[in-house]
Amino acid sequence: MSLLSLRGVRKAYGANVVLDDFDLDVDEGSCVVLIGASGSGKSTLLRCVNLLETVDDGVISLNGVDITDPRADADKIRSGIGVVFQSYNLFPHLSVLDNVTLAPIRVHRVRRDVARARALEVLDRVGLADKASAKPDELSGGQQQRAAIARALVNSPALMLLDEITSALDPELVGEVLDLLRDLRSDGITMLICTHEMAFAREVADQVCFLHHGRPLEIGPPDQLFGNPREPRTREFLSRIRQREG
Amino acid sequence: MSSSGVSDWRPSALQQERIAYRRRRAQRSTLIAAVSSIVVLVVVAVGIGSTPGWPRVRDTFFDVHRGWQALPTVAQGLWLNIRVMLVCAVLIVIIGMALAIMRTLRGPIFFPLRVFAAAYTDVFRGLPLLLVIFLLGFGVPALQLRGLPNQAVIWGGAALVLTYSSYVAEVFRAGIESVHPSQRAAARSLGLSYRQTLRFVVLPQAVRRVLPPLLNDFVSLQKDSGLIAVLGVIDAIRAAQLETAIDFNFTPYVVAGLLFVALTIPLTRLTDYVARRQGWYGGGGGPV
Ligand SMILES: Nc1ncnc2c1ncn2[C@@H]1O[C@H](COP(=O)(O)OP(=O)(O)OP(=O)(O)O)[C@@H](O)[C@H]1O
Numbered sequence: 205m206s207l208l209s210l211r212g213v214r215k216a217y218g219a220n221v222v223l224d225d226f227d228l229d230v231d232e233g234s235c236v237v238l239i240g241a242s243g244s245g246k247s248t249l250l251r252c253v254n255l256l257e258t259v260d261d262g263v264i265s266l267n268g269v270d271i272t273d274p275r276a277d278a279d280k281i282r283s284g285i286g287v288v289f290q291s292y293n294l295f296p297h298l299s300v301l302d303n304v305t306l307a308p309i310r311v312h313r314v315r316r317d318v319a320r321a322r323a324l325e326v327l328d329r330v331g332l333a334d335k336a337s338a339k340p341d342e343l344s345g346g347q348q349q350r351a352a353i354a355r356a357l358v359n360s361p362a363l364m365l366l367d368e369i370t371s372a373l374d375p376e377l378v379g380e381v382l383d384l385l386r387d388l389r390s391d392g393i394t395m396l397i398c399t400h401e402m403a404f405a406r407e408v409a410d411q412v413c414f415l416h417h418g419r420p421l422e423i424g425p426p427d428q429l430f431g432n433p434r435e436p437r438t439r440e441f442l443s444r445i446r447q448r449e450g
Numbered sequence: 451m452s453s454s455g456v457s458d459w460r461p462s463a464l465q466q467e468r469i470a471y472r473r474r475r476a477q478r479s480t481l482i483a484a485v486s487s488i489v490v491l492v493v494v495a496v497g498i499g500s501t502p503g504w505p506r507v508r509d510t511f512f513d514v515h516r517g518w519q520a521l522p523t524v525a526q527g528l529w530l531n532i533r534v535m536l537v538c539a540v541l542i543v544i545i546g547m548a549l550a551i552m553r554t555l556r557g558p559i560f561f562p563l564r565v566f567a568a569a570y571t572d573v574f575r576g577l578p579l580l581l582v583i584f585l586l587g588f589g590v591p592a593l594q595l596r597g598l599p600n601q602a603v604i605w606g607g608a609a610l611v612l613t614y615s616s617y618v619a620e621v622f623r624a625g626i627e628s629v630h631p632s633q634r635a636a637a638r639s640l641g642l643s644y645r646q647t648l649r650f651v652v653l654p655q656a657v658r659r660v661l662p663p664l665l666n667d668f669v670s671l672q673k674d675s676g677l678i679a680v681l682g683v684i685d686a687i688r689a690a691q692l693e694t695a696i697d698f699n700f701t702p703y704v705v706a707g708l709l710f711v712a713l714t715i716p717l718t719r720l721t722d723y724v725a726r727r728q729g730w731y732g733g734g735g736g737p738v
């Protein structure tokens with residue numbers, strides 16, 4: 205059974221229909237990558253899944269539970285989903301360690317010393333143990349991104365939503381984050397990722413989904429979708445990107 | 451963390467030359483500042499001292515003996531100002547913060563609270579402080595209601611709290627709204643509730659950001675605490691007024707003025723320091 209499923213999801217901002225009758229399934233333990241032109245609605249989709257936006261129609265269910273039901277406990281649902289945004293969004297007034305322990309202590313009511321120990325473990329895993337007491341503005345872009353991943357990971361979420369987490373990183377750091385994601389996947393963490401980097405998508409995805417005009421125009425394994433796309437629109441999009449990348 | 455790479459660093463010849471240049475330039479600036487200050491002081495002193503009215507002005511406003519005589523009474527009055535100021539400041543912060551939070555609450559249940567907070571700030575920011583002091587200080591005791599205190603100082607303080615909490619509420623609100631929405635989104639996506647987000651993510655950033663304008667309001671409160679003198683409360687200004695009435699020498703007013711300035715200077719400096727540390731003043735600015 206799929207961990208996350210979207211059925212007929214619609215989201216519009218005024219007359220701008222961003223998601224239109226959108227269906228998608230994300231299997232437990234798999235990694236689905238969303239690609240598509242800028243403004244095609246990738247970030248909007250993730251925000252809907254995380255209940256930061258209310259859908260206009262359709263159903264999103266997580267573990268078989270309809271989370272778009274207005275009676276659902278949104279805070280509880282959110283606390284089971286890890287999110288890393290397009291821009292880092294660390295809390296600037298808190299140290300890296302306090303960023304990571306905030307939710308465990310305040311939401312999950314973990315004891316402070318336990319939360320700290322667990323946070324240090326996770327920071328060590330993303331290679332930031334020595335930066336635990338630094339403030340976010342003292343970190344490089346890649347370090348901030350990894351701190352944000354640690355903050356999402358520490359709650360042991362069933363689902364991780366990652367929005368363009370490598371767009372600000374140099375190739376070496378992209379490799380680092382990629383390793384990290386591969387690691388996470390082997391731990392059985394389900395991931396839904398947006399990206400503009402096709403090489404990255406190809407590396408990490410089980411399924412790639414191409415968004416066009418608010419719909420999932422084509423979904424398939426990376427080899428098929430990149431190597432032999434069925435839809436002419438997908439082909440067009442990919443060739444435009446390849447041209448740009450030279 | 452490891453200092454081994456740093457410890458064997460010596461400034462290069464080029465860097466030493468730069469350091470020496472900066473030091474020379476700083477010394478030159480200090481010298482120029484000193485010389486120009488002395489020139490200005492001498493010109494002003496000679497200019498004022500040679501005007502025909504100066505001896506009368508000096509005797510009426512700057513009589514050292516009279517000032518010294520008035521100092522204990524005026525200083526005792528100032529102690530009242532300080533106490534009023536401190537108590538009011540605490541209440542103002544609490545009420546101002548409560549009003550600011552009320553105005554940012556979402557949802558239909560809170561509609562009355564939002565309207566109340568908006569009306570409150572509109573009214574008390576618009577009313578002249580002196581008017582509020584008159585209304586409360588003379589008006590309420592005249593009602594002779596049982597159970598209400600009738601000391602002028604309490605009602606004067608209440609007027610200060612009412613007026614200043616509306617300013618401070620607006621300062622806090624500006625701070626709350628200046629925190630980027632993505633910070634709220636990040637907090638909510640971690641599962642923090644609306645209240646937790648406000649308390650652990652939004653307010654700490656908001657307060658830090660509005661500290662300079664907030665301290666500025668308290669500098670202003672320090673001197674406006676003198677306005678309660680109109681109610682007959684013996685504060686520094688009223689004490690100076692009584693002293694002045696003895697012989698129509700205005701030196702006690704000057705003494706009170708100097709004391710108020712001396713009182714506000716530390717807070718003004720603190721405000722400047724906090725603002726500078728937050729990078730409110732870009733570059734520039736001389737060494738003062
Ligand atoms: N809060 C909002 N209010 C109004 N319109 C919005 C809002 N958020 C997004 N949009 C619109 O929705 C569309 C999709 O935006 P979205 O951020 O989902 O795109 P995206 O696929 O993530 O693009 P990118 O690759 O550039 O990040 C855009 O046309 C955008 O202008």
Ligand SMILES: [Mg+2]
Pocket residue numbers: 246247248290367368398
């Ligand atoms: Mg986006």
